Every structure is written in C-alpha cells, then in structure tokens.
Amino acid sequence: MRLPSKLDMILWGLAAACALGLLLVVKSWHDRAVYDLPKAQAQVEQLRADYSTLSTAAAANATKTERHGNEFETAERALEAERAATPVRNVRLCVSPDLPATPPARNAPRADHAARPEELPEAPRRDAQAGPDIGPELYDIVDDADHCALTLERAQEWIRDNQ
Numbered sequence: 431m432r433l434p435s436k437l438d439m440i441l442w443g444l445a446a447a448c449a450l451g452l453l454l455v456v457k458s459w460h461d462r463a464v465y466d467l468p469k470a471q472a473q474v475e476q477l478r479a480d481y482s483t484l485s486t487a488a489a490a491n492a493t494k495t496e497r498h499g500n501e502f503e504t505a506e507r508a509l510e511a512e513r514a515a516t517p518v519r520n521v522r523l524c525v526s527p528d529l530p531a532t533p534p535a536r537n538a539p540r541a542d543h544a545a546r547p548e549e550l551p552e553a554p555r556r557d558a559q560a561g562p563d564i565g566p567e568l569y570d571i572v573d574d575a576d577h578c579a580l581t582l583e584r585a586q587e588w589i590r591d592n593q
Contacts, residue, residue: 521565
C-alpha cells in the first residue's frame with residue numbers, strides 16, 4: 431500500500447472544504463426557512479387582513495360615491511324639470527333717447543341720497559324705446575347658479591360622509 435502524495439492530500443482537502451461549504455449553505459437555507467418562515471407567514475396574514483379591510487372600505491366608499499352620484503343626478507333632473515316648467519319671461523331694458531350718453535358728474539346727487547326734488551333727475555319720458563330682450567340670458571345665469579349651488583351642496587355632503 432502506498433502513502434497518499436501531496437497532490438492527493440490537497441485534492442482531498444479541497445473536496446472536504448467544498449463539502450463543508452455546501453453544508454454551510456444548506457444550513458443557512460434551512461435556518462432561513464425555519465426561523466424566517468413564521469415571520470413571513472405572519473406578514474402574509476397581516477397583508478391579507480389589511481387587504482380585507484381595504485377592500486371592505488373601498489366597497490363602502492364605492493357605494494357612497496354611487497349613492498351621491500345618484501342623488502346628484504336626481505337633484506339635477508329635478509332642477510331641469512323645474513326649469514322646463516318655468517316659462518322664460520321677457521325682460522327688456524328701456525332706452526330713453528333723452529338721457530345723456532355720459533354719466534353725471536361725481537358730485538351730482540344720486541337717487542339714493544336725500545335730495546331736494548328739484549335736484550333729482552327727471553324720469554324718462556314715455557317715448558322710451560324698448561331695448562333687447564335679456565330674459566333668456568338672465569334665466570341662463572340663474573340656471574348656472576342653481577347648478578353651482580347643487581354641485582357645492584353635494585360636494586359638502588360627500589366630504590361630511592367621508593370624514
């Protein structure tokens with residue numbers, strides 16, 4: 431029988447070192463699996479609970495949003511029906527030919543100040559001409575204001591419900 435040579439000893443040493451290294455890697459995987467697995471499972475359970483809570487809240491929020499949307503549409507239809515039932519009246523501004531084109535001076539008395547009757551401006555004569563009809567424009571402005579008020583009211587209700 432012959433004694434192992436230096437090369438054989440080196441090869442056996444390298445093989446033992448590789449085996450030891452492989453065992454250390456496997457042990458680290460095992461430790462990670464054994465010790466980190468419960469933490470990871472707890473994190474997964476926490477994420478599932480958070481998801482359940484958030485999905486319930488999202489469903490409730492979607493229901494509220496849909497309800498507010500339906501209420502808004504109902505109120506908007508009621509405004510449109512009220513508008514359709516209200517006839518547009520003629521509103522005309524009379525243009526008097528005897529009024530000056532320039533406004534009165536700043537120190538002239540205004541109608542809202544107490545003044546002597548001789549200082550008040552003369553009332554327009556009966557020969558005033560009818561100006562353009564501004565009724566439809568006034569009703570459009572009122573409709574826009576109603577829509578704005580409705581939108582603001584619904585937004586305030588939504589904010590109150592989501593606080």
